[in-house]
Amino acid sequence: MPLHKFNFGSFRRYTGNRWVIWTIVLSLMVALPLITIAAEMFSRGDAVWHHILHELVPSYATNTLWLLFGVGMLTITLGVGAAWLVSMFQFPGRNIFRWALIMPIAIPAYINGFTWAGMLDYTSPLYTFLRNQFGIDTGTYLFFDIMSLPGAIFILSISFYPYVYLITRAYFQTQSANLFEISASLGYGPWRTFFRTALPLARPAIVAGVSLALMEVLNDYGVASYYGVDTFTTGIFTAWFAFGDTSAALKLSGYLMVFVFVLIFAERTQRGQMRYSAQGIRKHGLTPKRLSGTGGILAGIFCSLPLLAGFILPAIMLIWWSTQTFSLIVDAGFWSLLRNSFFLAGTASLVVVAAAILLAYTVRAYSGRFVKILARITTLGYAIPGAVVAVGVLIPFLWLDNRLIQLPWVNTLLITGTWLALIYAYLVRFMAVGYNSIDSGMEKIPESLDEAARSLGMTHGKVLRKVNLPLLTGATLSAFLLTFIDVLKELPLTLILRPFNFDTLAIRAFEFATDERVAEAAPYALVIVLTGMVPVLLLNKYIGGETS
Amino acid sequence: MITQEQPKPVLQISRVTKTFPGSCDPAVNDFSLDVEEGEIVALLGESGCGKTTMLRMIAGFETPGSGSIRIRGRLVVGDRAFVEPERRGVGIVFQDYALFPHKTVTENICFGLFRYPHREQKAKTAEIIRLTGLAGLGKRYPHQLSGGQKQRVALARALAPEPRLILLDEPFSNLDSLKKAQMREEIASIIKKTKSTGIFVTHDTKDVLAIADKVAIMKNGIILQTGTPDKLYNYPVNQYVARFFGKTNVLHAEVTADGFQTPVGLIRANGYRLPLGQKVLLSVRPEQFEVSGCHENCLPATVTRENFLGEYKELACRIENESGKELDILVHAPPGQICDDQRCHIRHKGDVPPSVLND
Numbered sequence: 069m070p071l072h073k074f075n076f077g078s079f080r081r082y083t084g085n086r087w088v089i090w091t092i093v094l095s096l097m098v099a100l101p102l103i104t105i106a107a108e109m110f111s112r113g114d115a116v117w118h119h120i121l122h123e124l125v126p127s128y129a130t131n132t133l134w135l136l137f138g139v140g141m142l143t144i145t146l147g148v149g150a151a152w153l154v155s156m157f158q159f160p161g162r163n164i165f166r167w168a169l170i171m172p173i174a175i176p177a178y179i180n181g182f183t184w185a186g187m188l189d190y191t192s193p194l195y196t197f198l199r200n201q202f203g204i205d206t207g208t209y210l211f212f213d214i215m216s217l218p219g220a221i222f223i224l225s226i227s228f229y230p231y232v233y234l235i236t237r238a239y240f241q242t243q244s245a246n247l248f249e250i251s252a253s254l255g256y257g258p259w260r261t262f263f264r265t266a267l268p269l270a271r272p273a274i275v276a277g278v279s280l281a282l283m284e285v286l287n288d289y290g291v292a293s294y295y296g297v298d299t300f301t302t303g304i305f306t307a308w309f310a311f312g313d314t315s316a317a318l319k320l321s322g323y324l325m326v327f328v329f330v331l332i333f334a335e336r337t338q339r340g341q342m343r344y345s346a347q348g349i350r351k352h353g354l355t356p357k358r359l360s361g362t363g364g365i366l367a368g369i370f371c372s373l374p375l376l377a378g379f380i381l382p383a384i385m386l387i388w389w390s391t392q393t394f395s396l397i398v399d400a401g402f403w404s405l406l407r408n409s410f411f412l413a414g415t416a417s418l419v420v421v422a423a424a425i426l427l428a429y430t431v432r433a434y435s436g437r438f439v440k441i442l443a444r445i446t447t448l449g450y451a452i453p454g455a456v457v458a459v460g461v462l463i464p465f466l467w468l469d470n471r472l473i474q475l476p477w478v479n480t481l482l483i484t485g486t487w488l489a490l491i492y493a494y495l496v497r498f499m500a501v502g503y504n505s506i507d508s509g510m511e512k513i514p515e516s517l518d519e520a521a522r523s524l525g526m527t528h529g530k531v532l533r534k535v536n537l538p539l540l541t542g543a544t545l546s547a548f549l550l551t552f553i554d555v556l557k558e559l560p561l562t563l564i565l566r567p568f569n570f571d572t573l574a575i576r577a578f579e580f581a582t583d584e585r586v587a588e589a590a591p592y593a594l595v596i597v598l599t600g601m602v603p604v605l606l607l608n609k610y611i612g613g614e615t616s
Numbered sequence: 617m618i619t620q621e622q623p624k625p626v627l628q629i630s631r632v633t634k635t636f637p638g639s640c641d642p643a644v645n646d647f648s649l650d651v652e653e654g655e656i657v658a659l660l661g662e663s664g665c666g667k668t669t670m671l672r673m674i675a676g677f678e679t680p681g682s683g684s685i686r687i688r689g690r691l692v693v694g695d696r697a698f699v700e701p702e703r704r705g706v707g708i709v710f711q712d713y714a715l716f717p718h719k720t721v722t723e724n725i726c727f728g729l730f731r732y733p734h735r736e737q738k739a740k741t742a743e744i745i746r747l748t749g750l751a752g753l754g755k756r757y758p759h760q761l762s763g764g765q766k767q768r769v770a771l772a773r774a775l776a777p778e779p780r781l782i783l784l785d786e787p788f789s790n791l792d793s794l795k796k797a798q799m800r801e802e803i804a805s806i807i808k809k810t811k812s813t814g815i816f817v818t819h820d821t822k823d824v825l826a827i828a829d830k831v832a833i834m835k836n837g838i839i840l841q842t843g844t845p846d847k848l849y850n851y852p853v854n855q856y857v858a859r860f861f862g863k864t865n866v867l868h869a870e871v872t873a874d875g876f877q878t879p880v881g882l883i884r885a886n887g888y889r890l891p892l893g894q895k896v897l898l899s900v901r902p903e904q905f906e907v908s909g910c911h912e913n914c915l916p917a918t919v920t921r922e923n924f925l926g927e928y929k930e931l932a933c934r935i936e937n938e939s940g941k942e943l944d945i946l947v948h949a950p951p952g953q954i955c956d957d958q959r960c961h962i963r964h965k966g967d968v969p970p971s972v973l974n975d
Contacts, residue, residue: 517714520774525731
């Protein structure tokens with residue numbers, strides 16, 4: 069390369085810069101579990117692996133595919149349908165449905181899972197009531213055995229449809245009403261308009277929403293395990309806990325990651341091809357058409373079903389059970405567990421937020437392609453299922469611990485089974501949650517503010533402290549809150565990495581439920597749901613503000 | 617060896633070239649400029665000509681691909697050296713002012729004084745507030761200020777740490793035209809009063825003519841011409857520069873012993889050292905012509921268009937050149953002047969010799 073073309077300025081800006089070095093370290097930390105898995109995936113397996121591969125993997129694959137397909141279909145139906153109705157029509161209850169339809173996001177899928185199972189169970193208050201009052205008796209389960217593949221699809225769909233609903237609805241909101249009015253003026257009825265205009269238009273949004281929902285399906289351990297549906301995620305647990313086979317667990321993680329990458333790839337290509345937006349057209353918002361009579365009632369029913377199934381019924385059941393078991397469960401132990409759980413989530417969120425601020429500021433200050441790639445890698449963790457992160461973190465740490473313990477002054481495993489490993493894994497998994505929030509906050513601060521501060525003699529550290537952070541309080545708070553909730557309700561990762569005899573709210577709730585003690589699980593679950601409602605309500609306030 | 621009497625340039629830019637990644641053409645190409653102590657220098661050009669990029673390289677927010685920049689003799693960029701923006705001692709005023717929204721006027725101004733002891737911070741802030749006419753506004757927040765006030769705060773903040781050099785990015789573009797004229801004078805006088813050296817970027821020749829001591833006009837990353845504003849106005853090197861500073865007549869001419877033979881007759885001039893008979897292009901500003909009764913060296917013309925522009929009137933006068941082609945010459949005439957039947961004579965005044973263009 070001729071010397072005059074070599075950009076030594078930007079070269080110098082990268083090397084020996086501690087911001088960039090920390091960002092590299094962060095992205096390596098996130099990449100570590102993936103590297104571990106990739107390294108193990110192509111090695112020859114042992115006998116246990118061959119057993120798993122031939123006896124179990126085919127059913128893991130079939131079940132996972134069915135779950136993805138079923139949840140995909142059902143979330144599109146519920147999410148897009150509801151989004152279309154509340155955007156286009158005025159019907160009884162619409163203004164409540166508009167925001168209430170996202171409430172199921174506050175209830176983790178596994179809580180919905182055991183709540184529904186308990187609700188339809190022979191001893192459930194609902195079944196008892198129907199049996200005693202009306203003589204309805206349908207066997208062990210009310211109506212049908214929910215603990216099955218279709219049952220799992222149902223639970224996952226009512227838990228995750230809000231992703232589709234939220235993104236699609238936001239999309240309809242930003243579309244010009246003209247498009248739909250033109251469609252009507254060309255003689256298309258509402259159904260035709262929906263299928264011919266709205267659905268194709270909203271495809272990028274639908275794809276984005278569904279891929280989020282399906283990521284959650286791949287991440288799910290609680291529902292699949294509780295409902296006895298063997299997937300790759302439950303397979304990782306079997307390999308790890310039942311067979312004690314680290315290599316098989318890693319290999320299964322590798323298989324699961326293939327699904328994840330296919331999903332990411334599909335979403336990216338979809339989004340890349342379609343950038344439908346009505347730019348240049350003068351936008352005026354949709355004026356909802358009044359639906360009266362049967363139409364209005366049907367629309368109301370369509371919207372109330374997912375809301376009832378995904379939020380209202382489970383919430384009522386949780387409250388009912390909690391009143392039953394309150395005196396039994398809520399004692400000093402409960403409060404100390406609550407404290408532990410909150411303290412863990414708080415610590416992890418602080419670490420995540422700090423790392424997110426570091427990353428976001430580095431991207432801002434050193435806006436080069438290299439740094440942007442690092443940021444991409446660092447936020448990849450959210451796509452990696454919790455169990456995969458856990459296994460990918462645990463195995464290198466075990467290796468390191470086994471080296472460390474040979475040192476004369478070390479007499480215990482230093483990392484594995486401690487908060488350190490757990491918080492590290494949360495950082496990997498939830499970095500994107502914190503980063504997205506901080507980053508969107510930073511985007512609102514003009515870069516000239518940073519530059520003005522630097523020309524006044526401030527180093528990057530000072531600029532961040534004196535200019536960016538004071539202006540980022542809202543974004544920081546929401547980053548903390550969102551991460552906090554995610555950690556609080558996290559199940560598979562925590563199950564694998566938690567210190568010995570250490571429980572969180574989520575684990576205790578799940579264990580009680582697994583022991584068929586759903587009523588005793590309820591108070592723990594209720595705390596998670598109530599905490600989870602905070603950001604949802606804040607989000608609703610934002611949605612409300614956006615339209616007024 | 618540099619002699620002691622020679623004023624040392626505050627800023628020396630030498631052969632700076634910058635190409636952004638993903639672009640083939642350099643944004644700034646082989647740019648060299650010296651700025652002396654106390655000067656106000658303008659970088660002039662259309663948007664996208666590289667002037668802001670150059671300014672940002674001086675401040676340290678962009679790094680050049682090659683070339684060097686020295687501030688007060690100290691190498692800040694070049695030869696593998698790079699001094700971070702915070703260590704350059706360069707103040708900057710942004711187009712959007714970039715005031716810290718969470719800080720009051722006083723806090724904004726005080727922001728860059730953190731290295732001084734508290735007492736001195738207060739004294740310096742008070743001094744600069746007085747100098748910039750911001751007295752009484754110290755406790756306000758940026759959103760409570762008008763555009764002109766914000767600009768003065770931004771300038772005060774940049775000047776407070778007594779920078780070696782102050783950079784202003786399109787400082788007047790956000791102000792309405794009445795405010796603009798006033799702020800130009802004010803800012804120029806503040807910069808002079810504080811004995812600072814200033815470089816500002818603009819696309820408006822009025823800014824340049826009003827306050828700049830020196831101008832560098834840029835196009836596609838290249839400096840076309842450097843000099844005092846009146847030099848660029850009266851002696852542009854090419855048509856682009858000539859037209860940038862306002863309307864002009866570009867005339868084909870031939871060098872003669874007495875000056876230039878043009879379609880409007882002989883324009884007397886000497887000292888050009890051009891070979892006799894050479895064909896050249898001249899730029900003659902409309903105000904160098906006058907409409908008159910014919911004495912000598914004049915040309916009959918027909919007025920085809922009149923624009924009343926306040927202090928003067930712009931006439932388009934149609935003449936015929938030797939080959940019989942029609943040609944419109946722009947002439948400034950006093951607003952009261954009336955031509956009979958649109959007929960008149962035009963004449964070159966001769967007080968400013970014409971500019972020979974190199975294109």
